[in-house]
Amino acid sequence: MKNITITSIILFLLININYTFSQTKNNTIESPLEYIHHRNEAISLVKNEKWQESIEILKNLTTQYQNDADLFYLLGLSYYETGQFTNAIMVLKKTLESGGTILTDIPTGSAPSNDIMIKIAKAYAEDGDKENALLWLQKGFASRYDEKPFLKGDAAFKDFIEDENFLALFGNDNQANITREETWVKDISYLENRINELHYSPYHAISKTELSKAILNLKTKIASLNDEQIIVELMKIVGSLGNGHNLIIPTSPNKDALKKLPVQFYQFSDGIFIVDAEIGFEKWIGYEVESIENTNAEEALQKTNAINARDNDMQTLWLGPYYLGLPDVLKGLGIVENANQVAITLKDRSGKSQKIIMNPVSWNFSDFPKMPKLKDKEQPLFLSKTEDPYWHKLIPENNSIYVQFNIVTQKETQTLKDFNIELRSQISKNKVHHLILDLRHNHGGNGSILPPMLKTIINFEIMNPDGNVFVLMGRETFSAAQNLLTDITKYTDAILVGEPSGSKPNHIGEAGWFKLPYSGLMGLISTQFHQTSKAEDNRNWIAPHIPVNALSTDYFNGNDKALNTIMEVIKSDKN
Template sequence: MKKAYWLTAAFFIISLLIILLKQSSPFGWIFSLALNLFFACVVAFLLFGGLHLWYKNKVLSRIFSSLILAFALLIGAIQLLINIDYRLVLPLTSTDMSQEDWQEDINFLQSKIVGHPAVKADVILPRKINYKNLEGLSDDDKLLEIIRQVSVFKDGHSYVPPFQLYNQSQYLPLKGYYFDDGYYVLAAASEYQELVGKQILKIGGVSIEHIFNQVIEITGPENEYNAKYRFDFYLYNLNLLKSLKVVDGDKVPIIYRDNEKENVVTVKGGSFINWLFWVLKPNELILPPTIGLQKPNYNLFFEDKNLVLRLNLIENISDDNSIEMLADQLRSQLKSEPESLIIDLRNNSGGNNQLYEPIIRAILESTYINDSSRLFIFTSYTTFSAGINFLDELKQRTTATLIGQPTGAGPNHYGDAQLMTLPNSGIFFFLSTRQWTGIGKNDSLKTMKPDILVRYNFEDYLEGTDPWTTAMKSFSDEEKRNP
């Protein structure tokens, strides 16, 4: 027993080390083996502990022993079922659906869609579907039909994520960014490192541009910039690529440019759970503004002689570190009359519309900083939702100069999306519940264009340069020369 215990401890440490080492690229058989070995060791430790208590031959010990042993067997059974088909252990989705199940899902979807504010205002009449629209389709194609149904609103808050338990979504282990000079891979699983830093030209013989246009057509984004921000979610979804007839198998040929030559590498998909963990884990990267979660929500700091307010998410960090306290800090720092104030919204994908007013008031109180040559706002494709509302208020109430990329939505948009789930398939989707109206109520633009447009190319990323800051400095220097 003692030898088995120490052998298990050794395997536990080895598996944990592999998981920690591979967390930056959680793909492939080594990571999967380490993960399974880790849970097997946890089960073994519980079994050892349970048996040890059992042999004490006391009533209370045997009660605890029985509970521990039952828990160990439960974890082992769950792990086994997850490896076979994780839908077997998750009640959210069914592995076998009847026509009646699908019709119930469709009826549920349509009952929710008519509650969208665009339908209530008679702006959009949604297309009605029934089971005949889905009959004979594969699981992936059924999901595509549901995606199309919700996309009719062309509302960035109302959409069906392509990663679903329902069809065991598979993802290519890559992530990238749509720069102004093309789409480039920024990270890849260890076996596909040759793709990092390369421009992707085609997937399965279909150009990136064509796939991008297909994604716009089926998902109904707010605008093309919002589509670029979310492109990775769709581009690397193997199930969706099959439904769009981009590829027809599990091995995907990717054509990329390398020193002006076209090369091909074949990539295999893996679980979407691994991919999401990899892509969405919080990070502190500023550029490029991508789909990862940036932390912290906000910070205020000096960069050279410029005061920078970086606002990634309009949500209080804690009771002791609220946005109202942030506004007080801003008010205090502005008294020192910094060379400029930069409000960085490049990674701001939303938050709470009720929280940002103290920041605006702090800026308006400083007549020194409320000047087009001193007050700057950085925007990107990622700027969205409550970030747009905040930006619109700043644009209308201050003299700020906007620098960057067009935003992922316009000042008048639908929002406050609710998460909903179809009762049988478990397909989840988001649907807007209200319309947000900006200060310019008749503004029909689906984006907010900057005063100074920035081009962000792959070379900028490679060299670590920041075109937003460069554009700001050029503008400030010009203003000083020509006051």
């Protein structure tokens, strides 16, 4: 028995050794110094879209060393961009065999494996191979490719536009004389398929049985509902998925898009107030909302959770007021009876209440609303440039620099990397002692470009051991901004000031698009799990070290209590 065991172990080891060697290639690098020089040269050529020049260098590099998927990826893109589609297919498949790549800032390219699958599908299409093009489209979609609606009109598939199999991938068919009820049934079925196709974990907040029941129930009620009511019911279904990147864009349908009230609500710690208004309704700015018809404001806010697929309760404060501004949503939640006339009871600063009637207006959704600028006062620093993705200002009297980071994107005039190079230069030149990073308006964006900002924060703390990093945060600190906040807390001793964050340290995120084939209704479904913190981190948010609530009186008086609190801490340190 002992001999059998030893023999089995030896056989097991031999099999695994052979398997290990089969996973790596026999590579011979002639000169390591020349290799790294040419590797850097090839990446530079690709980034400057000099595709033809990069091909010979990349071919030589991948011949010498075959374990670097990044190089196969760049070679595949270069072949594709020069019209060598057969070669592009072969090399991009090799990239996938090695597990793909995470390269960023590559023109015309996108690193996730599902994006590479779609690039292969495009290459097959350009090469006239419809069967394999459709096969690789299906593979990409099954791997949660997130830009599906925008592929239908892609130039690579121009010859497929009337192909039944191609159209079926997008939920379309050539059925003639289709009724309104039939179109909505097909749209609802397509949404169900897209949820299962896209969502990282569709049944973590609702069971498969419950979701199927809700979808079937809606299909049976179509004839008794108008289009706006169906949209609200679909918003409830998406809301039941239970994490913050799931939503429907209410102005996206081909017809009967949802309208909104002519005012913007905001939840402060002392109540819900009107903070912005359309022309003709400006006089109501500054009024507190006591009730919407017969439902008090706080109860109405909590009811929006039925359609607000949130990561935590801070998203109720952030997005709940937005949903309160949609009359059809109010009707669908049982708050109002008539979506065309909404009765709201308002209270002024003296405590006097009055009931007014508001009628909805048409609009186009562009983004979830931010805290607006003040109408009749000088803007406090944190509201002065909210439209600018990132900017900084020296505060010499406190030996500080204020950095506002409003969206994780690249400006055309200055990349985030270049901004951080400038920022580090200003910090060094002016001997800055305290760095204040404001993430209160940041809903996220392209998380792959965050490293330069994180490096700046870490570098500042290392180079200024007697100084402080402060981070202003709150309900709108979400998605990629949440990831940055989580990393800052992992790698630095930053002092956090404000409200709890709008998401979790570990959360289901990203955003895969869907477009319903007949109504045109568009929305997003969560596609990836972000484990930015340790595996055991189950916090609902990151809490501030210095809590500062948002008061309406501070906002309307142009007072930034959170930033003022930081200045007080800095002054106390001086003493």
